Amino acid sequence: MFKMLRLFIYLLLIATALFYPAASLWAEDEEQNEEGPIVYFIPVEQTVERGLEAFLQRSIADAEEEGAEFIVLEIDTPGGAVDAAGNIANLLQGTDTPLIAFVTGEAMSAGAYISLNADHIVMSPGSRMGAAQVIDGTGNAADDKAQSAWVANMISAAELNDRDPLYAQAMADPRVDLPDYRAPEGDLLSLTASEALEVGYAEAVASNREEVVEWMGIEDVVAKEMDVSFSEQLARFVTHPVVIPILLSMGSLGLILELYSPGFGIPGIMGISALLLFFFGHMFAGFAGMETFILFGAGIILMLIEIFVPGFGIFGILGIASMIGGMILASFSTFNILVSILIAVAVAAIAAIVLFKFFGQRGPMKKMVLHDSTTTEEGYISSVTREELINQTGRTLTPLRPSGSVVMNNERLDVVSEGGYIEQGRKVKVVATSGSRVVVRELKDEE
Template sequence: MRVEFRHIFLLPVMALIGIIALTETGRLLAESPAADNSGTPSTDVTPSREPPASPARAGAKIYWLPIREEITPRLTLFVKRTLEKAKEAGADYVILDINTPGGLGSAMEDIGKDIASLEKVTTVAFVNTDAASAGAYISLSCDIIVMAEGAQVGSSALIFVSPGGGIMEVSEEIREKMVSHARALFRAMAKRKGRNPDLAEAMVDQRIWLKWVTIEKEDNTVEHRIMTKDEADEFVSESSDPRKIVCEDIVTDKQLVNLDYKQAVKYGFADGWIKQGEGREALLNYLGLKEPQIFEYEPTISENLYNIITSPFVTTLLLLLAVGGIYMEFTTPGFGVPGIVGCGALLLILTIGFVLDTANVWTVMLVFAGIILLAVELFVIPGFGVTGVLGVALMVAGITLSLVPFVIPDTSWEMGYLLVTLRNVGLGIAGSVVLVLVLIRVLPRTPGLSRIALQTAERVEQGYVSSSAELRSLTGSRGVAITNLRPAGKAEFGEGQFQVVAEGEFIEKGENVEVIDVTGNRIVVRKA
C-alpha cells in the first residue's frame, strides 16, 4: 500500500485530536441482576471467621467494579472514580469482581487505601478466579472476601521491573527494605480488617514458617490457631498435655503463602466460597441481598487511553512531535499547525507526569526556561552557542525529571529507571531532528504545504550579498557612537546604524569608534 507524505503529515493533527478525546467523561451502565443461574453458597469447610452480618434490606444499592486486569495507575483512577460515585450515591455495598495476576506496588497501595477508607459502605472482594500478588492486598482491604470454587489468592512476591518492562536485579539491602515495607502494609491491613496478620505477611515474605495448630480443650471443643513455627514449638513444649495439640504446616520457610478457595476459608483469610459457575446470583444470596439495585461501572475511554499515553513509546513519540513542532513553528512565519501540535504534545507529556505524580512546578519551569533560551538563541543571538546548548539541556532535564519518581537516583533500580527514561527522551529528540530535516526537504514539494516553506534562494550571481559579508566589509571603518556603549549599543558608520559591542571599556555617546572585528552579526569596536 502506498502512503503519500501529505497523509503522513496529518498524523500530528490526529495526535491533537487524541488529546481532545482525553476529556471524554465516564459512562454509567445501570442494570438489574442479570445472572440466569441461581444457587446457594457452598462451604464444606468450616470458616474461621464469622459469616457476613445480617442480610441487607431489599433493594440495597450495589456498585459492581470489575478488576480483571493487571494492577496499574490506570486502574487506580478507575477505582477511585467509582468509589467516589458510590459514596456520593449512598451505596450500601461495593463489590470488587477480582481476577488479576497482580501489578504495580504503588497502584496496589493506593487502591487498597481507597477501599479501606470507604466509610458507611460494605466492601466485598469476590475472587472469581485469581487474586495473585497485588490482587491479594486489594482483597485484604475489603470487609468481606468470598472465593469462587477453584479460585486462589496469595503469592505476593516483590518483582522489580524497569520502565522498559524488563525484570531488574537489585541489591539485597534494597530488596530487604522493600520487602519490609510490603510486610508492614499487609500486616497493618490484615489487623485493620480483623484477619490474621502472620498469614498476610507470609504472602509477601517466604521466610515465615506458619503452622495450623489444632487444640483439643477439656470440654472436648476444638480451637484453631495460626502460629509461626517458633511460637508453635514453644506452645507445645509448655503444654501440660502435648498430645491434645496437632500442628500441621500451612507453609514452610521456603514458600510464599498461596491459598486455594478451601484453604482461604479454613485459615480465615476468606469468609466463604460459592460453586464455580453459579455466578452473581449465588454471591448475592450468600450476602443475603434480595432484589438489589446494581450499578456496574466500566473504565471510560480516557481511562482506557491512560496505559497507552503513559507507555515509553508514546512518550517518545510525543517528545518527537513536541520538539519538532516547536522548532518548525520558530522557523516559519505566523502560528500554525506545527506550533499547535508541538505545544499540545509538550503539554500532554507534562500532563502525563502530573497524572503519574512525578512532575511538579519546578520541572515545568525547567522545560519552559529551556524553550525561552532556545528562542533567544534563534532570534536574538546569532549562530548556535552556549545559550542554545543550555536551552536543550534544560528541556531534557525538565522532561526527564517529570517522568521519574525521584530527583536524584539513590539505588541501582532508580539509576536504571533514569537511564531508560533518558534513552527515551534522547530518542525523541533525535527523532525530532530527523523529522525536521525530512520536512525541510519534502515540504517545498508537497501540494498545499509548500507555502510555509522557503522555495527560492538569493544567489550571489543574482546580486544578493549575505548580511555577514556586508558586515565584514565594515572592518576598519570609523564612525560615531549614537548611544552609550555599556558595552553594547548602537554606532553609525556612513549612512548605516549598527548594533555594536565595545571592547574592554565603556564608550560614551558621541565618541568616535573603530570596528576591529566582525564575527557573524557581532561587531566589536573600540575608541578611535
C-alpha cells in the same frame, strides 16, 4: 494549509478521545426496582498502577454519593506497583461503605494486598490469592528494607479485619514455612478458594454476582457497575511505567525525524501525538494540571528562541530545564520519569547521529545550518598566491627562526624556512607559496 488542517483534525480527534465523557455507570437490569439497596460492582483488573488508583477513587466517590449499601471489587490482577497498591489501600480504608473483594480470577501480589484491605473476601471457584513478594525493576526480589516494609503492610492488612497474619506473611516472605499449603520454606504462599475458605481468608465461594448478593443476605438489589471509560483506559495505558519511556522516546524521535523531513508530515504528527498522550493521560489520571502544559510549552518556546536567536546557550538551558520540569510535575514518580527521560534522550541522540551520517542535512535542519563558504571559486580571495616566486633566490635579511625577512630581486619579503634555523646573509630559494606564506630553503655553496 492542507497539512496544517490535517494536523488540527488529528489533534482534535485525540483530545476528543481523551476527554469524551463516556458513560461509566449503568444498571444491570433497567426494569429492576430502583428503590432497593444499591450495590456497586467495580472492576479491579490488569496491572495495578496509578491509573487504576484514579479510577477507583472516582468509582468509590460515586458509590458513596449514591449511598451504596455495598461496594464489590471484582479482582483479577497479577499485581503491579507497590506505591499504587498502598494508595489504593488507603483509599479503601477511608470509606465507610462496606467493601467486598470478589476474586474472580487472580489476586496476586498487589492484588492480594488490595483484597486484604476489604472488609470481606469472596472467591470464585478456581481463583487464587497470594504470591506477594516485592520485585524490583530488574525482576529480582527487592532489597531487605523494601521487603520488610511490604511484609509489615501485608500483616497489617490481614490484622485489620481479624485474619490470621501468618498466611499474609507467608504470601510475601518465602522464609515462612507452611508445607500444608504447598508453601514450604523458600516458596511463596498462594491460596485457592477452598484453602482461603479453610484458613479464614475467604468468607464464601461464589460463582457469580448473584451468589455474592445472595451471600450478602439482601434482596431487591439495584446492581450498578462502574465501567472503565475509554479515556480512563487510555490514561491507565499511558501512565504505565513501561509505556512512559516508549511515549517519550517516540515523541523525541518523531521530532528529530521531522527536522530531517521536508514539510510537516507523519514524523511530526507522531512526535506531537506521543507527547500529547503523555500529558493528557497524566492529566486525566489526576497527576498533572495545566501548569505542566504551561511549563513544557514555555520550554519549547525557549528552545525555538535558542535555535533562531543567539543567546549564548541561556535560552536553551532554560528551555531544557522547563521541559524536564513539566514532565516531572506531570509524573507520579520522579525516579521513573527521570529514567524515562534519559532513555528518550539516548534514543533521540542515536537517531540524530544516524540520520546526520546517512542522510545528511535535509528538511528544516538544512535551513538552520549555513552551507555557504568563502571559496576562491565564489570569488572570495583573502590573499594572492605569488607562484612566480617559486625557485627564485635571495639572501636572508634577518635570521629565520623560522620566520624572518629576505631580499629577493630588490624586494623585501616576509618568509618562513622549512623548519630549521637560517643565519642572516645566507642564500635561500623559494620552494613553495600559499597566499601570503612564502617558504624558503637554504642553498649550500654547491647549489
